[in-house]
Amino acid sequence: MRIVVCVKEVLDPDAVNNYALAGRLEIGEDGKSLTQTTIPRLMNGFDEQALEAALRLRDAGVECRIGAVSVGPDTATILKHAAALGADEIAALPMDDPTPDYHVAAALLAAYIRSSGDADLVLCGRQASDDDQGVVPALICEALGMPLVTNARAIELAPAADEPTLRITRVTPDGDEVVEVSCPAVVTVSNELGEPRYPTAAKKIAARRMKPEIITPEGLSLPAETLRPRVVAQRQFVPTVAGDCEFVPGESPAELAEALVARLRQDSLIQ
Amino acid sequence: MDAKPIVVCTWNESQGGLTVGAEEALTLGRGVAGATGAKLRLLVLGPLPEAAMETAGRFGADAVDWIEDAALEAFSPDAYVEALAGYCQQESPALVLFNQAADTRLVAPRLAGRVGAGVVMNGVDVSVGEGGGLQATASAYGGDTQMVYELSGAPSYVVALSANALLPEPAEGGPTEPECRVISSDLSGVQERVRVIEQARAEGPRLEDADIIVSGGRGLGGPENYKLIEQLAEALGGLAGASRPIVDEGWVDSSQQVGLTGKITRPALYLAAGISGASQHMAGCSAAKTIVAINSDPDAAIFRYARYGLVGDCLEILPELIRAARQ
Numbered sequence: 001m002r003i004v005v006c007v008k009e010v011l012d013p014d015a016v017n018n019y020a021l022a023g024r025l026e027i028g029e030d031g032k033s034l035t036q037t038t039i040p041r042l043m044n045g046f047d048e049q050a051l052e053a054a055l056r057l058r059d060a061g062v063e064c065r066i067g068a069v070s071v072g073p074d075t076a077t078i079l080k081h082a083a084a085l086g087a088d089e090i091a092a093l094p095m096d097d098p099t100p101d102y103h104v105a106a107a108l109l110a111a112y113i114r115s116s117g118d119a120d121l122v123l124c125g126r127q128a129s130d131d132d133q134g135v136v137p138a139l140i141c142e143a144l145g146m147p148l149v150t151n152a153r154a155i156e157l158a159p160a161a162d163e164p165t166l167r168i169t170r171v172t173p174d175g176d177e178v179v180e181v182s183c184p185a186v187v188t189v190s191n192e193l194g195e196p197r198y199p200t201a202a203k204k205i206a207a208r209r210m211k212p213e214i215i216t217p218e219g220l221s222l223p224a225e226t227l228r229p230r231v232v233a234q235r236q237f238v239p240t241v242a243g244d245c246e247f248v249p250g251e252s253p254a255e256l257a258e259a260l261v262a263r264l265r266q267d268s269l270i271q
Numbered sequence: 272m273d274a275k276p277i278v279v280c281t282w283n284e285s286q287g288g289l290t291v292g293a294e295e296a297l298t299l300g301r302g303v304a305g306a307t308g309a310k311l312r313l314l315v316l317g318p319l320p321e322a323a324m325e326t327a328g329r330f331g332a333d334a335v336d337w338i339e340d341a342a343l344e345a346f347s348p349d350a351y352v353e354a355l356a357g358y359c360q361q362e363s364p365a366l367v368l369f370n371q372a373a374d375t376r377l378v379a380p381r382l383a384g385r386v387g388a389g390v391v392m393n394g395v396d397v398s399v400g401e402g403g404g405l406q407a408t409a410s411a412y413g414g415d416t417q418m419v420y421e422l423s424g425a426p427s428y429v430v431a432l433s434a435n436a437l438l439p440e441p442a443e444g445g446p447t448e449p450e451c452r453v454i455s456s457d458l459s460g461v462q463e464r465v466r467v468i469e470q471a472r473a474e475g476p477r478l479e480d481a482d483i484i485v486s487g488g489r490g491l492g493g494p495e496n497y498k499l500i501e502q503l504a505e506a507l508g509g510l511a512g513a514s515r516p517i518v519d520e521g522w523v524d525s526s527q528q529v530g531l532t533g534k535i536t537r538p539a540l541y542l543a544a545g546i547s548g549a550s551q552h553m554a555g556c557s558a559a560k561t562i563v564a565i566n567s568d569p570d571a572a573i574f575r576y577a578r579y580g581l582v583g584d585c586l587e588i589l590p591e592l593i594r595a596a597r598q
């Protein structure tokens with residue numbers, strides 16, 4: 001089977017958090033991108049886990065070709081990382097805008113998947129840690145007419161099915177749910193899948209020599225209509241948090257605890 | 272010609288009420304409808320909750336549109352998307368608003384893809400921009416930043432609102448009397464492609480409904496200390512939650528994760544021990560009325576959100592709190 005994993009480059013969310021916590025997150029002159037050039041760029045964590053899900057299918061004996069594809073201004077680094085982890089083919093869909101419209105990104109990804117020989121399984125992270133939107137997988141599934149299963153924590157091939165069928169354990173607010181879906185399908189992966197593997201040194205070196213196949217929108221002969229943005233980022237800002245914390249006084253843990261409980265009872269928050 | 276309607280979409284939850292967040296979405300929708308001279312409608316999929324007409328009226332809706340079909344009785348993504356797509360084709364709404372939850376995260380962007388609409392998730396606001404078009408504000412980086420998106424270029428838009436986007440406000444000047452319009456749809460051809468083999472079984476009460484939540488994070492030091500969180504939760508009559516790292520480490524089950532990619536809660540009291548207050552965690556609890564933080568670092572971000580702060584070692588403070596709460 002052919003598995004295509006969609007991966008996105010993002011700013012390291014932990015570094016962004018640290019800047020935010022220190023009150024040092026700044027927006028650049030364009031009014032919409034973060035200025036901190038020291039923040040490392042890396043593969044979106046959930047996407048790395050989506051790739052891990054594909055590799056685990058292969059480890060489990062599923063015969064598959066794994067492709068990784070990315071839309072963005074400069075995707076070579078994460079695509080090589082995907083190759084080092086075990087992707088057999090890597091493809092780049094260049095797009096200049098640093099905050100591209102995700103409808104356009106999804107249209108490009110869907111067209112790439114169709115034109116490159118279709119996929120039995122399209123894997124994506126549940127959302128990107130920069131815009132948190134999580135809509136690209138759904139837009140791809142609709143463009144390709146495939147079913148969508150979200151928030152997988154485990155993916156396996158269902159035993160003894162007539163046609164290739166996936167058995168997926170998905171994380172829901174009510175606990176784990178097990179579903180089955182026939183291929184082709186789009187599946188998103190959640191962090192509950194667990195730690196992704198690290199590439200070995202040898203694979204890293206081999207991946208360095210791999211060049212992503214570069215595919216332009218013209219090459220996909222997409223109608224202009226599909227490439228028209230629908231949701232255009234105008235500006236980004238750092239919201240203020242209005243803090244009014246009262247630090248509860250107390251010399252010892254017991255005093256602190258009693259002072260807090262007294263306040264919570266006073267406010268009728270607890271009995 | 273009338274402006275294209277603003278539609279708030281909801282469906283019945285198992286409790287028989289409207290989906291949590293429908294009132295917030297109606298509040299926002301009423302503002303947009305007012306600013307654009309459009310009608311505000313509440314769209315209900317599946318069984319009509321008892322409260323639907325009354326709530327719609329209280330929040331100033333002009334109509335309740337009801338799609339009744341056996342296929343919509345329980346949540347079923349393919350049927351829901353099909354019904355919504357049919358509705359959008361027939362009624363051409365300018366904007367369909369959802370309250371964001373796990374189910375809407377699945378349905379809203381698929382609807383957009385199906386009908387060629389634009390979609391924005393994690394919305395905190397929708398307003399009329401300077402040029403007269405709609406714009407949506409949504410949180411990004413878990414809430415570290417917010418993004419303002421211009422909504423132009425698509426015939427209609429789908430926006431899902433975050434749980435803590437705004438507070439519900441009934442319509443000024445008293446309730447309206449919405450008409451109830453039964454919308455026909457033909458879902459006979461829809462067959463759910465994703466087959467449920469084993470249903471999720473929520474065990475006991477849900478964090479989303481809890482009035483009091485006590486959560487623990489990495490500051491607990493080790494899995495053996497999580498019992499302090501459970502004991503305090505029990506002593507306060509609440510439920511125990513967690514930050515993501517200790518879920519990822521396997522100390523607690525993922526159903527207890529609070530945050531952007533976990534449970535979105537709205538308790539009266541949220542007590543966080545050994546949690547730093549990263550935006551992605553706060554996305555799941557900042558709608559709490561009162562937040563209490565216990566952290567050994569007086570500069571921890573969580574104190575910016577907290578009403579009460581305790582600076583100290585949570586392993587020492589929690590046992591004392593359990594004792595004090597039991598008295």
Ligand SMILES: Cc1cc2nc3c(=O)[nH]c(=O)nc-3n(C[C@H](O)[C@H](O)[C@H](O)COP(=O)(O)OP(=O)(O)OC[C@H]3O[C@@H](n4cnc5c(N)ncnc54)[C@H](O)[C@@H]3O)c2cc1C
Pocket residue numbers: 013014017128129413487488489490491513514515516517528529530531532533534544545546547548549550551552555565566567568571583584585586
């Ligand atoms: C896309 C994305 C989605 C995410 N989704 C979520 C989510 O849904 N939920 C979530 O929680 N996180 C989520 N995260 C992770 C989030 O960014 C933070 O990393 C996480 O919330 C930190 O958890 P923590 O506060 O327990 O740990 P830490 O950040 O390590 O904080 C531990 C805190 O404990 C304090 N401490 C240490 N020892 C003690 C002690 N003895 N007594 C008292 N205090 C002590 C420290 O001062 C520190 O403040 C997400 C991240 C990304 C990128």
